[in-house]
Amino acid sequence: MADYVAYFNGDFVPFSQVKIDPMDRGFLVGDCVFDVARTFNGKSFRMREHVDRLYRSLKYVRIDPGLTRTSWSGSARRSSRATSTCGRTSGTISSGSSSPGAAAAGRTRPARPRSAICTRQMGFVRYANLYDTGAHGVVVRTRSFNPDALDPKVKNFSRMNFNLAELEASDVDPEGWPILLDSRGNLTEGVGYNLFLVADGVIKTAGDRSVLQGVSRGTVFDLAKELGIPISEEDLQPYDLYTADEAFFTSTSPCVLPVTRVDRRPIGDGKPGPTVQRLLQAWSETVGVDIVAQAKYYAREGDARVEQGVLTVEAGLRSSVRLAADPDARPLAPSTSGSRACSSDTTDPASPSRPLDRASALWSPSSPSSSWTSSGRSWSSRAWRRSA
Ligand SMILES: Cc1ncc(COP(=O)(O)O)c(C=O)c1O
Numbered sequence: 001m002a003d004y005v006a007y008f009n010g011d012f013v014p015f016s017q018v019k020i021d022p023m024d025r026g027f028l029v030g031d032c033v034f035d036v037a038r039t040f041n042g043k044s045f046r047m048r049e050h051v052d053r054l055y056r057s058l059k060y061v062r063i064d065p066g067l068t069r070t071s072w073s074g075s076a077r078r079s080s081r082a083t084s085t086c087g088r089t090s091g092t093i094s095s096g097s098s099s100p101g102a103a104a105a106g107r108t109r110p111a112r113p114r115s116a117i118c119t120r121q122m123g124f125v126r127y128a129n130l131y132d133t134g135a136h137g138v139v140v141r142t143r144s145f146n147p148d149a150l151d152p153k154v155k156n157f158s159r160m161n162f163n164l165a166e167l168e169a170s171d172v173d174p175e176g177w178p179i180l181l182d183s184r185g186n187l188t189e190g191v192g193y194n195l196f197l198v199a200d201g202v203i204k205t206a207g208d209r210s211v212l213q214g215v216s217r218g219t220v221f222d223l224a225k226e227l228g229i230p231i232s233e234e235d236l237q238p239y240d241l242y243t244a245d246e247a248f249f250t251s252t253s254p255c256v257l258p259v260t261r262v263d264r265r266p267i268g269d270g271k272p273g274p275t276v277q278r279l280l281q282a283w284s285e286t287v288g289v290d291i292v293a294q295a296k297y298y299a300r301e302g303d304a305r306v307e308q309g310v311l312t313v314e315a316g317l318r319s320s321v322r323l324a325a326d327p328d329a330r331p332l333a334p335s336t337s338g339s340r341a342c343s344s345d346t347t348d349p350a351s352p353s354r355p356l357d358r359a360s361a362l363w364s365p366s367s368p369s370s371s372w373t374s375s376g377r378s379w380s381s382r383a384w385r386r387s388a
Contacts, residue, residue, distance in 0.1 A: 005079070006018050006079060006116060006117060006118035006119075007075045007076075007078070007079055007115070007116065007117035007118070008115075008116050008117075009114055009115060009116070010115075012078070015118060018116055018118065020114075021097045021114075023097045023098050023099075024094050024096065024097050024098075024114055025094055025095045025096060025097070025098055025110065026092070026094025026095070026114070026157060027094070028098065030156065030157050030158035030159075031061070031063075031094060031095045032092060032093065032094040032095070032156065032157040032158075033054065033057035033058055033061055033063065033092075033093055033154065033155055033156050033157070034054070034057075034090060034091060034092040034093070034155055034156070034157060035050045035051070035053055035054040035057070035090070035091055035155055036050070036088055036089065036090045036091075036252050037050040037076065037080070037088075037089050037215075037252060038086065038087065038088050038089070038122065038252050038253055039080050039086055039087050039089070040086065040287035040288065040289045041287070041288055041289055042080075042086075044076070044077055044080050044089070045252075045287060046215050046218075046219065047073055047076060047077065048073070049215045049218065050076075050215055051069050051072055051073050051076070052069075053155060053213060053215065054072070054091060054093075054155070055069055055072075056153070056154075057153075057154045057155050057156065058093060060151065060153075060154050061095075061154060061156065062109075063093060063094075063095050063109070063113050064113065065093050065113055065115060066112075066113060067115070072091065072117075075117050076089050076091055076117050079117045079118055079119045080119050086122050086294065086298070087119040087120065087121065087122060088119065088120050088121070088122055088123075088252065088253060089117065089118070089119045090117070090118060090119075090120070091115070091116070091117045092115065092116050092117075092157070093113055093114065093115045094113060094114045094115075095109050095110060095113055096109065096110030096111065096112045096113045096114050097110055097112075097114070098110060122253055122295075122298065123253060124253075124294075124295045124296075124298040124299040125299045127253070127254045127257055127295065128292075128295040128296045128298070128299030128300075129296075129299070130254075130257055130258065131254075131257070131258065131272065131280070131292045131295065131296075132272070133260065133272075134257075134258040134259055134260025134261065134267075134270075134271065134272050135175075135177045135249065135257055135258065135259045135260070135261075136173050136175060136176050136177065136259075136260075136261045136262070136264075137176070137177050137178075137179045137190075137195075137241075137247065137249075137259045137261065137262040137263070138168070138169035138172045138173060138176035138177065138178055138179065138262070138263060139179045139181065139187075139238050139241075139262065139263055140164075140165045140168040140169055140178045140179065140180060141168060142161050142164045142165045142168060142178075142180065143161065143180060143181055143182060143183055144161065144180035144181065144182055144188040144189065144210065144211075145161070145210075146182070146183050147209055147210060152188070152189075152208075152209075152210055152211055152212055153208060153212060153213055155212060159191070161180070162178075162180075162191035162192075165178035165180055165190075165191055166178055166191055172263070172264075173264075177190055177193075177249065177259070178190055178191055179195055179241075179262065181238070182210045185237060185238075186206065186210065186235045186236060186237060187206055187236045187237065187238065187240070187241060188206055188210045188211050189206065189210075189211040189212065189214075190249060192251055193214070193216075193249040193250060193251035193254075193257070194206075194211055194212065194214040194216065194217040194249065194250045194251070195241075195247070195248075195249060195259075196217075196220065196247065196248050196249075196250065197236065197240060197241055197244035197245075197246065197247045197248075197267075198244060198245050198246035198247070198248075198273065198275045199240065199243070199244050199245055200245070201229070201230065202229075202230045202231070202232060203220070203224055203229055203230070203231040203232070203275065204231075204232050204233075204234055204236055204240070205217065205231075205232075205233055205236075206233065206234075206235070206236060207233040207234065207235075208233070214250055214251065215252065216250035216251055216252055216255055216256070217250050219250070219255075219283065219286075220250055220256065220279060223279055223282045223283060223286075224279070226282065227278055227279075227282055229275065229278070238262075238263075241262050241267070242262060242263075242265055242267075244267055244268065245267075245268045245273060246258070246267065246268050246272075246273030246274075246275050246276060247259040247260075247262065247267045248275075248276045248279075254291075254295065255280065255283050255291050256276055256279045256280050256283065258272035258273065258276045260272060280292060
């Protein structure tokens with residue numbers, strides 16, 4: 001992997017210089033929160049919501065990051081430029097390193113929290129073909145967070161139950177996607193995604209007492225409203241899932257992913273349904289990228305091509321480190337991508353502009369093609385970008 005630039009404890013450094021202290025409390029006792037955003041056409045999607053959620057998590061677990069939201073957003077955006085067209089930017093903050101002998105003592109927090117922001121590849125290979133076939137959900141025995149123990153709204157790295165859920169799902173199907181129940185047997189979510197079902201024309205999902213307030217989940221609520229599809233939060237059981245007309249996951253990378261089987265039983269007719277397709281099309285229009293075609297393109301071309309993009313923009317990113325340190329840096333022209341009302345990034349005061357558009361210009365994937373035509377729309381020669 002390219003040695004690209006990451007933000008680490010206040011500086012932009014080569015990724016290889018990001019080193020975690022073995023006494024870090026995130027490493028020792030999971031005293032650590034995080035968030036992950038993605039880009040479309042080199043532009044962060046709903047960064048404000050991700051940063052707001054991160055700061056809610058920080059407040060709840062009582063870690064003071066020592067950074068304003070605006071600085072955090074700015075650093076995250078700068079990191080996201082490591083891939084010119086698509087990438088996952090993760091920000092992680094731990095409470096810091098314990099002094100020897102005080103490893104597990106949470107009452108006296110270390111003086112300095114530790115933070116890292118880095119942008120990685122999207123991992124399209126895992127899910128690109130699932131837009132056609134649908135994912136296989138597996139309802140696992142391991143339960144989700146009990147809100148009496150740890151509120152699932154906190155996006156944190158104490159995730160051993162999720163690890164066990166992954167293992168249980170793969171016992172059933174190596175490609176299985178775990179679905180966790182709460183302590184009363186209600187459906188909650190997966191290990192990095194929210195769960196929805198569609199029954200009698202209504203989209204249904206668990207309330208946020210038992211799940212993470214997913215940014216993609218919120219986007220689905222907004223899109224459903226725009227599309228006039230009723231949507232509700234309610235207690236749901238595996239019965240409701242097995243008998244649903246459609247089911248899908250939502251998460252930052254794939255956005256909306258159809259689920260066509262659960263516990264080896266077909267959902268609906270066992271094919272991705274019309275609601276999923278409408279949501280994906282509306283989301284694609286929001287961000288100006290054909291989400292499905294883009295995932296298939298990169299999955300087919302492989303990591304090397306994305307890595308090439310990372311390498312290509314690295315020189316530009318290094319110069320942006322100077323930009324990051326310069327409060328008087330001149331903003332460049334605003335981005336014009338994204339047109340629907342529910343794309344919130346254009347309103348983020350932390351970054352009204354999109355510096356380094358030149359990075360995108362350097363990055364020109366060849367042989368574009370799109371096999372995803374359900375939208376019936378025309379897309380530009382770069383298959384997953386919407387025509388102007
Ligand atoms: C437990 C859990 N649920 C749901 C999600 C989906 O959230 P988002 O849509 O913000 O990616 C995530 C994301 O990592 C998660 O960890």
